[in-house]
Amino acid sequence: MFILDLILSLWRSLAGLVWFSNQNFPKSLSVYIRSNDGKKLSVDLDPKWDIKSVKEIVGPKLGLEAEEIKIILAGKELDDSTIIEEIDLGEQSTVYCVPLDHKGKTKQKSVNKILVNLPEEEVITFHVACSHCHGIKHGKLRVRCAECKSGAITVDRDPASWSDVLNPSLISGHCEEQGCAAGPVAWCEFYFRCKEHVSADDIAIPLPLIHANLRSIPCLACNDVRDPVVVFECSDRHTICLECFGRYASIRLRERSFVFSRQYGYTLACPAGCEGSFITEPHHFRILLQTEYELYQRFAAEECVLQGGGVLCPRPGCGAGIFPDDDCNRVACQCGYVFCKRCLEGFHIGECGERDSAAEGGTSGGYSVDPARAAQARWDEASKRTIKVSTKPCPKCRIPTERDGGCMHMLCARCTFEWCWVCQTEWTRDCMGSHWFG
Amino acid sequence: MANIAAQRIKREFKEVIKSEEVAKCAIRLELIGDSFTELRGEIGGPPDTPYEGGLFVLEIKIPETYPFNPPKVRFVTKIWHPNISSVTGAICLDILKDQWAAAMTLRTVLLSLQALMASPEPDDPQDAVVAKQFKENEEMFRLTARYWTSEYAGGPNENQDFQRKVQRLIDMGIESDRACVALSAYNWDLERATEQLFS
Ligand SMILES: [Zn+2]
Ligand SMILES: [Zn+2]
Ligand SMILES: [Zn+2]
Ligand SMILES: [Zn+2]
Numbered sequence: 001m002f003i004l005d006l007i008l009s010l011w012r013s014l015a016g017l018v019w020f021s022n023q024n025f026p027k028s029l030s031v032y033i034r035s036n037d038g039k040k041l042s043v044d045l046d047p048k049w050d051i052k053s054v055k056e057i058v059g060p061k062l063g064l065e066a067e068e069i070k071i072i073l074a075g076k077e078l079d080d081s082t083i084i085e086e087i088d089l090g091e092q093s094t095v096y097c098v099p100l101d102h103k104g105k106t107k108q109k110s111v112n113k114i115l116v117n118l119p120e121e122e123v124i125t126f127h128v129a130c131s132h133c134h135g136i137k138h139g140k141l142r143v144r145c146a147e148c149k150s151g152a153i154t155v156d157r158d159p160a161s162w163s164d165v166l167n168p169s170l171i172s173g174h175c176e177e178q179g180c181a182a183g184p185v186a187w188c189e190f191y192f193r194c195k196e197h198v199s200a201d202d203i204a205i206p207l208p209l210i211h212a213n214l215r216s217i218p219c220l221a222c223n224d225v226r227d228p229v230v231v232f233e234c235s236d237r238h239t240i241c242l243e244c245f246g247r248y249a250s251i252r253l254r255e256r257s258f259v260f261s262r263q264y265g266y267t268l269a270c271p272a273g274c275e276g277s278f279i280t281e282p283h284h285f286r287i288l289l290q291t292e293y294e295l296y297q298r299f300a301a302e303e304c305v306l307q308g309g310g311v312l313c314p315r316p317g318c319g320a321g322i323f324p325d326d327d328c329n330r331v332a333c334q335c336g337y338v339f340c341k342r343c344l345e346g347f348h349i350g351e352c353g354e355r356d357s358a359a360e361g362g363t364s365g366g367y368s369v370d371p372a373r374a375a376q377a378r379w380d381e382a383s384k385r386t387i388k389v390s391t392k393p394c395p396k397c398r399i400p401t402e403r404d405g406g407c408m409h410m411l412c413a414r415c416t417f418e419w420c421w422v423c424q425t426e427w428t429r430d431c432m433g434s435h436w437f438g
Numbered sequence: 439m440a441n442i443a444a445q446r447i448k449r450e451f452k453e454v455i456k457s458e459e460v461a462k463c464a465i466r467l468e469l470i471g472d473s474f475t476e477l478r479g480e481i482g483g484p485p486d487t488p489y490e491g492g493l494f495v496l497e498i499k500i501p502e503t504y505p506f507n508p509p510k511v512r513f514v515t516k517i518w519h520p521n522i523s524s525v526t527g528a529i530c531l532d533i534l535k536d537q538w539a540a541a542m543t544l545r546t547v548l549l550s551l552q553a554l555m556a557s558p559e560p561d562d563p564q565d566a567v568v569a570k571q572f573k574e575n576e577e578m579f580r581l582t583a584r585y586w587t588s589e590y591a592g593g594p595n596e597n598q599d600f601q602r603k604v605q606r607l608i609d610m611g612i613e614s615d616r617a618c619v620a621l622s623a624y625n626w627d628l629e630r631a632t633e634q635l636f637s
Binding site: 222 | 537
């Protein structure tokens with residue numbers, strides 16, 4: 001026994017040397033150990049160790065024997081024979097160390113046994129939207145007590161589907177945290193962390209449509225068998241590779257042809273055009289580049305305002321969303337611009353579109369005016385007219401667009417709609433024929 | 439062009455080449471250049487239609503956003519059909535517009551066009567003149583469409599009468615395509631066609 005231990009420790013230190021020379025592998029893994037009475041300590045573990053060795057190191061630090069403790073990670077007690085590098089324990093993860101209760105509980109199937117039973121890909125391919133990394137990343141599933149948020153909880157049953165994980169109060173667990181208001185029996189709360197960066201508290205958003213392509217389904221768009229894939233929730237479960245999904249989202253964003261659904265927000269359906277196939281978790285659009293995603297968020301907010309009966313401030317560079325009063329056409333934006341709710345031109349009294357004729361009609365009415373004020377008023381009118389003729393709202397997305405040069409063929413920089421400056425409708429051959437420029 | 443579009447077209451091209459419709463000479467597809475952005479399609483006129491015996495050439499342009507947006511397809515061969523412009527060859531077919539889905543292919547498009555040739559939809563017309571004739575005088579429509587097939591798509595011609603009328607207008611110095619369009623639009627009434635051409 002002594003000789004065996006000696007050989008083992010010799011092997012470990014040798015292995016350590018090997019790792020040291022190989023820069024690709026960390027020599028040790030720094031993790032936090034939390035006990036159920038709130039003690040927290042940081043330890044460096046060798047990824048080649050088994051859990052039994054961990055207990056031998058950690059136990060004494062908590063004033064306990066190695067045989068008296070159990071170690072919990074992600075809702076499961078870890079088996080003594082489990083090797084650390086075989087489980088998804090990242091740098092600065094937290095594992096929980098709690099004393100065994102001596103009532104002789106039935107031994108749980110350990111987390112790594114469960115993982116071993118699954119195909120390899122299934123284990124590693126949870127995908128998440130990470131706000132820290134800006135994009136779609138690999139995630140890891142974690143579980144904590146819904147009551148006290150402690151990770152010192154073991155699950156009563158394994159989650160078998162996304163609904164088990166996404167819906168609260170479906171799976172119960174045994175919370176080991178001392179002083180938990182719900183414990184020892186409490187609801188388990190599942191959550192995800194991004195695998196790409198070390199963080200104690202960033203929670204990543206799971207993306208349930210992204211799957212490992214275990215069935216080797218070819219992509220709907222490019223026909224390649226790729227991994228991972230996005231599987232839509234239509235009856236055919238249409239499948240598209242991640243790259244094509246990104247292109248699809250980017251193309252529809254440029255066309256501004258996402259769909260606004262009251263239930264799910266600004267989203268897309270299956271590219272095969274299936275009924276009831278809306279993406280219900282908009283974070284899947286994190287597939288877009290960061291600049292595109294920001295545009296997506298802006299369009300979504302604007303669409304939400306427009307659908308809710310609001311208007312967008314037409315002043316170039318502003319575009320703030322405003323919900324005007326029902327009975328008043330005068331809208332004052334916080335940027336200072338005051339405009340008409342109906343025609344989005346500068347605010348006016350009377351019918352929309354009449355202002356031109358009124359202003360150009362010149363002197364009307366027989367009342368006397370202060371000459372100085374009249375001159376000023378003309379100046380104002382003149383400058384307003386310049387603004388009016390040099391910008392008009394895009395007929396599709398209403399963004400004010402400036403015209404430079406004499407061509408009437410307008411291309412909206414925001415929604416790419418091609419429209420006619422004169423007709424303020426879609427650009428047609430008729431427009432080309434009758435007023436292409438002027 | 440983005441990779442995905444080109445890659446998809448490559449595969450679809452192979453799919454059409456191997457398909458049984460090609461074996462039966464009903465459809466054909468040819469690449470123009472090697473960029474996979476432009477193709478030439480050919481459809482045989484479906485049997486028991488005025489287009490039987492003709493061969494119709496299509497211009498197919500692949501947008502960069504393919505397959506999320508439809509290919510742009512146009513008849514190069516002149517055709518007399520309510521859903522196809524007799525002037526530009528532009529096609530009114532839902533799957534080439536808003537009913538397009540990324541799961542469709544060039545083969546689907548060619549077969550749908552062949553089906554459209556066999557059963558026109560005059561209530562959703564591209565060419566109002568043709569649609570009007572189709573609705574008001576279907577026999578006249580059939581004769582006209584058959585004449586166009588012989589004139590432009592290499593179909594057999596039995597209609598000496600129409601040919602004579604076209605020749606009369608050519609003799610008056612009218613270019614042959616214009617003569618054909620005018621006569622077709624006026625149900626082959628030579629007098630009215632002449633009137634319109636010289637007014
Ligand atoms: Zn608890
Ligand atoms: Zn793909
Ligand atoms: Zn679908
Ligand atoms: Zn504003």
